[in-house]
Amino acid sequence: MQLTLKIWRQKNASDKGGFVTYPVSDVSKDMSFLEMLDVLNENLTEKGEDPVHFDHDCREGICGTCSLYINGKPHGPLQTTTCQLHMRSFSDGQTITIEPWRAKAFPIVKDLVVNRSAFDRIIQAGGYVSVGTGGVPDANEIPIPKTIADLAMDAAQCIGCGACVAACKNASAMLFTSAKVSQLALLPQGQVERKTRAEKMVAQMDAEGFGACTNTGACEAECPKGISITNIARMNREYFSAVVSSENV
Amino acid sequence: MSWVTKTLSSTLGKKLLMALTGLFLILFLVVHLIGNLQLLLPDNGESFNLYAESMATNPLIKVVSIGNFAFIILHVIYSILLTRHNKKSRPIGYAETAASTNSAWSSRNMGILGTLILIFLLVHLKGFYYEIKFGEVPMVDYAGIMYKNVFAIVAAAYSNVFYVVFYVISMGFLGFHLSHGFASAFQTLGLNHVKYSPLIQKVGIGFSILIPALFALIPIVMYIQSV
Amino acid sequence: MILDSKIPAGPLAEKWTKHKFNSKLVNPANKRKYEVIVVGTGLAGASAAASLAELGYNVKAFTFHDSPRRAHSIAAQGGINAAKNYQNDGDSVFRLFYDTIKGGDYRAREANVYRLAEVSVKIIDQCVAQGVPFAREYGGLLANRSFGGAQVSRTFYARGQTGQQLLLGAYSALSRQVANGKVKLYPRSEMMDVVMIDGHARGIVTRNLITGAVESHSAHAVLLCTGGYGNVFYLSTNAMGSNVTAAWRAHKRGAYFANPCFTQIHPTCIPVSGDHQSKLTLMSESLRNDGRVWVPATKETAEKLRKGQINVNDIKEEDRDYFLERKYPSFGNLVPRDVASRNAKYVCDEGRGVNETGEAVFLDFRDAIKRDGKSTIESKYGNLFDMYKQITGEDPYQVPMMIYPAVHYTMGGLWVDYNLMTTIPGLYALGEANFSDHGANRLGASALMQGLADGYFVIPYTIGDYLASTPPKPVDTTHPEFQKAATEVKNRVDQLLKINGKKSVDYFHKKLGKIMWNECGMARTAEGLKKAKAEIKQLKKDFWSDVKVLGTNEELNLSLEKAHRVADFIELGELMIDDALNRDESCGGHFREEFQTPEGEALRDDENFAYVAAWKYMGENQEEELYKEPLVFENVKLTQRSYK
Structure with a gap:
């Protein structure tokens, strides 16, 4: 699969932040959404660019660490956690918008990471x-x-x-x-x-x-x-x- | 702060006031509709005019109507307070949302619907309430007693096609507002139960269709009668 | 130095009671003068921090997560054991003790395990009082299920989320103490070093993960409740952040590391689907209560299945090999984890594995659904089935699940005595971070039990004994030792950021994982281990010359965090190999191919290896020194484990 990612980047709490668009290729349908972001981050690291920061830990849908507002929905299109969302829920060539949780009580720490x-x-x-x-x-x-x-x-x-x-x-x-x-x-x-x-x-x-x-x-x-x-x-x-x-x- | 003011300034307290005033206004709608439906009786407005007279003179009704205005104002004030609070809770919005996949349109737009209904209400009050109370109303004679011919004012208004259209569309807004507001008020009061909530939902939907439809029926019928 | 386990004398059943009485106490007015640092807020950490704060100590609790509730204890699914005998099926403290010792293949301390079994009953009482919603029968009393390695039903559970509910219980107790001002929380803070003053642990140095600030925190005692090191294998069921750093830094400061090669490979995980895989997902062992494990009886059938020429549901009963039921008729699918895992490996090595990679076996619910109905199965395992479907895209109500063993738990850890103190005075290790209770293999539903036993019911008694002989004078963070440790941490950060090589941190982690899984995983050989050791030495060199860590210290920097952790994993990997090489026997999760019975079961050597191998750090690139703590068995007879 080939995808276009539109991701919110923000250096720190006081930075204004904005969207940056990244193309990703070689995405397998069996990957989880976070594994797809891992691929993006490996590519960014290779190029010497700061990887996209996002919260995640257990990747089993139970710790509650992962977040991400994907295409207008928290945790993306399915009623599950982002770590349990797999790329088979998306189609080839799709543009995916990824934003942090937005709330006054959840200030942004960096990129997609918020303080809960x-x-x-x-x-x-x-x-x-x-x-x-x-x-x-x-x-x-x-x-x-x-x-x-x-x-x-x-x-x-x-x-x-x-x-x-x-x-x-x-x-x-x-x-x-x-x-x-x-x-x-x-x-x-x-x-x-x-x-x-x-x-x-x-x-x-x-x-x-x-x-x-x-x-x-x-x-x-x-x-x-x-x-x-x-x-x-x-x-x-x-x-x-x-x-x-x-x-x- | 006393515990009362503290409670009423909490988010839950504000919601409680919205729900209670909302439920009262729902009751008022029923009473108002029953009265208004007399406009459709084939008696040239006699029952309606008698009803209007009794409404204007009954001291109990007077008290209730003051209460009614107070509740409308409270409902409006608290909706403004809540909306302001809610806007502050998310200072930066999302670039993209797919809210339609998780909630009903009317539930997300109660403020807009309420504002539209408020505009209607002001026009409505100016056109009828104010006119009848302070304007020049023709009189009519029933069995030797003179009554205000309120029916005539209503009939005149409903012969104006723009007014009728405005009225009908506004009832549409009311319907959407009620379709969420009715059941929502019960939920806010904490009245949620596996046995009764499905019924409340259904009654709410039925109510939100039936009441505005009957309200809208009056100007439509009277307009047709006028042409 | 001779390792003194401080096991009290006397009959097994009286040891703990006697020990509690003999331990010194700190009087209530003095408790508030002491500070205790708790690193990690999982079951062990949260329960310890809460219990110590309740006693009156001032606690500082650290976690690298954003909230204490995120600790990986939360992911435990199946349940928690306790010798309540609510089922009237013959359970007792002694039986739980016996099952645990036997399940651990006789490589755990009798006294510790007995204490664990003894306090297990109190854990359930405590959790229920906190409001943990355990499963119940219609009569309102607690329900139990059975688990691997036991013939009684003693496992308490909350659907498939027991770990979550227990952790949230401990987290709530912790939160209460935070509100009381007795616990100060330090989220998103990673421990980078232990600070030693006059030979005692007197504080830690942390890195604030958001600002990068290196901070000093002092205390009269330090508790490491930092979990296990399964992520040394890269792919494991551990959370992405689980790491060995805290334990490893303590090790480098003088805490011995015990039995590092004892790793548990869990039989029921979702098989690897490709190179992109970042972690493995466990399917609770409780599934083996109703699911039947099988592979095709012949290689040919398996091959056709892999190629998609036949459908799994079309394979006839006689062409299926329910290999666990066949080999172990009395325990069947409920044999202990190490046995189940190894047998899955055998059948896959024979070419009878089932998914595209050939590294998977079936876990089939067809018969259970036929017997109990879909709704019963759904109420028992619904969330697990849903999770499986989400990950694999296959519906386990229709086709059998596919499972394969994966690294899950590490029995090894910091060496501790009966008081849970490491070889550094004042430094304790609790829960999975220590080595104490599970021997060479842990039974299902025992990790939750141990974490909570250590935190709620052991450390509150044993820490007093140490603090009573420590003056309550506040420890000053301006002490030169704090400065020294902080400078070392800063230097290491600078060093990592300066390398600016070509390969990402993950590249090295994956490489390390492959070496460890291939040579120090389910089956090990002396030859393979020696090869692996050389490879790891090289990997370490490459890491420190070619890793690429981007960004700066003064920000949230995930690759820097990870670089610290992976650097420590590489060093630990080497020690695990040393330990596996040293242990010329097979026991529990440690299976050396050279040492097996004719039937392929683990062959222990009790004469030469009935000891705990505790390793002492001797300096950068030096071979570690081995210390042996002999294991004495007075209450159980050492036998070849049999689950037939």
Whole structure:
């Protein structure tokens, strides 16, 4: 395959940045998208040009490190991570536009690499059950209905890649935040801190500068793990009932 | 900040206000439509005029209508606040987007649709509400009592083809706005459930077609009657 | 120096309890005066950092990722073992201990492994309390599945994403401590060296991956939780960033490296599709619960299949060779990983391999789907099947999967004593970065167990013993040793940037990988290893004279990062070969062709090689010195492993 890549290049956070067009040839359909970029980078290195920087690590679709807004969609045309996207999803001669995630809360570090530490801070605001190591009851002393455990797992599958933010027209982090709020609201272990958690995580999400939710459903449609927006509804419920009933003034 | 203002200035709080005001306005649409459909009764506007009179004099209706205006204004103000916030959340946009593959057009353009509906609303209020309240309205005699002939004003307006077209197109905008807004309001309130959400979706779509269509039917029929 | 493993005396089952009691304690008011550095935020690192912070220590946690949640522990699929005996099928701490020792082909320490089995039950309790959504039965209690190398069901799992859920659990505990101010996080920071003051580890030097700044961080103890070194093979199931650098730099500062040649080759990976391949993808071993492994019975059939003359689903039952079920009737498809991998290699070497390259065997779900229905299989393995389809473009519900062994885990690592301390006082190694618990082969679902055992339940006790005898005076980063280490790092960066040769870093990495896979992979010979050693020596020379690293230090520079890592991999590769050459026996993942039973099974030499080989760095381009820690078995009888 022969392809034309239109890639966003930006030296650092303060650089203005712009698109640069690169032709690539000898692309095999069995390559993953990132392997195709590896080929480009090997060629650039050979020519003495700075390779294109992008985030990636496990290349198995689970670590959530890879990103890329490909032809107008986060993680490209399929509902998967970029590392699991293969070149058979593209056609010979195609032009592919590659942009970084765009959000105020995800500042660009270099080229296609963005800083997603805002997500970490949202979790730090309350995305946990406050139990220390040791001194916990036997695992089977907390029976959990299978359906509830499954729902919690559905939400817990979030890989924190940020595709939801990238896809959302408002750069909202509702899907990410609600996935964690939901998981812990569903489980008995999360009940003790349920109200405070919802309040704090939403406050942190806002403080990071993410947008509001318009319920377009784009996040769910693009989430590589298929996290449902029912979690957003659950978070709204959790939040509203928390603010009216919690002791936090 | 008190917890109330803090909540209402959060993204979720703002959305809550949008949803609640939106749902109220949806209710208002139903009431308004039932009243307006009397325009189509073959009684030369008598029931409609009597209805208009009762609306203008009933103190409860007065309170509700003030509330209605307040909700419209809140809905508009909060939409502006949210839009500004959302724009700030992505200062640099994408060069290329394929948003149509992941979301409905109307859901992404609620602001534009809302603005168009607002323009319609202003014209609508100027043409009818203002005229009836402050303009010169011909009177009509029913059983010895004089009533404002509101029907005559409406009939006059709907004999203007441009006005009818404007009205019908605006109802189209309303339909698109509702097609997302109806179910979206429930989602924002957190009312999402495997058993009921599919029903809410369907009712929302039905509502967004039926209500604007009936609204649009009135000027069309009256225009046809006028020629 | 004699390696002192510090294994407590007394009966096996009482060692850990006694040891905990005998360990010195740091009183709560003093804990806040101590600083601990944790490098790596995977299962071991995140759990250790969180647990130590909960105790009151001030923790600095470092990761080269952008977030602690990205660590490669996240990719573990199948599950985590624990001797809960919830299934009433005869499991016990002793059985888990026994299975692990036997699975490791009797090359692990009894005391460590027993402790691992003992704390395994607490791990599950801890994770459940954190909100980890393990799979459950309809009654609301925890579900289990079985795994290779065991005849009981003791594996807890969260769909095919157990590692993810456990890591997110540890990450949440870590995040809580970050919020509490007890842990300071340093993301996108790569450890470049250990700083030693008066013979003790007292800090590290890192490179900020975004600004290039070389930074000094001091502490009273340093924990390396930096994972394994499988990427020395270039192609492995490890993440692209997984590297040996932290461990290797510690090694060069005096930490012995133990059993480096013990690598695990995982039997169920997606086969290589071409030269462009950047990494291999594992399909969880749990698939072997229901999938049947086979190849065509004859070379001729295999050849026709490879040429596309026949369809796989048309091959008749009698023309299929379910070779694992045939050779190992009692364990069948669930034999340990090393056995499964080696047998796949054998049938492919015989010319019966199945994909275009001839290096693949089938993993077939046809019978399982017939027996349990597609929906049952889908609920168990749906995400794995989807992943397979995405990568290969083939639907495993319709045609059998193709699999081939790939490098997956490294049992070797920094030598540690019973307290998890390396040969450098104050420097600890946890999780895959140490060598301690898996011997020559790791059983499935045991890596997660070990990482969390070390972090949650071992280090919080053992570190106190060391810190109690260390004065809590703050360590000063202006100490000349910090300056010295930082200067060395800067010089190395300059050196790499100055070479400006012709070949990319990846070129050298791929070349190293080929040498290692061919000569130090699934099967090894003295002759091949000697050849490989010469090749690696040459490769090292070429690297330092011909590598091309672009850009500057003062920016995010992926090729510079990689150059550091590959340079260390090359040196490690040589040590692995030395170790493989030294070990004149076959055991677990280390298979020397010269040493095998008539049936082709690994032939151990317990008389001469029942020891841990710990290597001491002797200086640039010097041969490393071997130290032996004898393995004493008092509770198990050493036998030829049999899974027949």
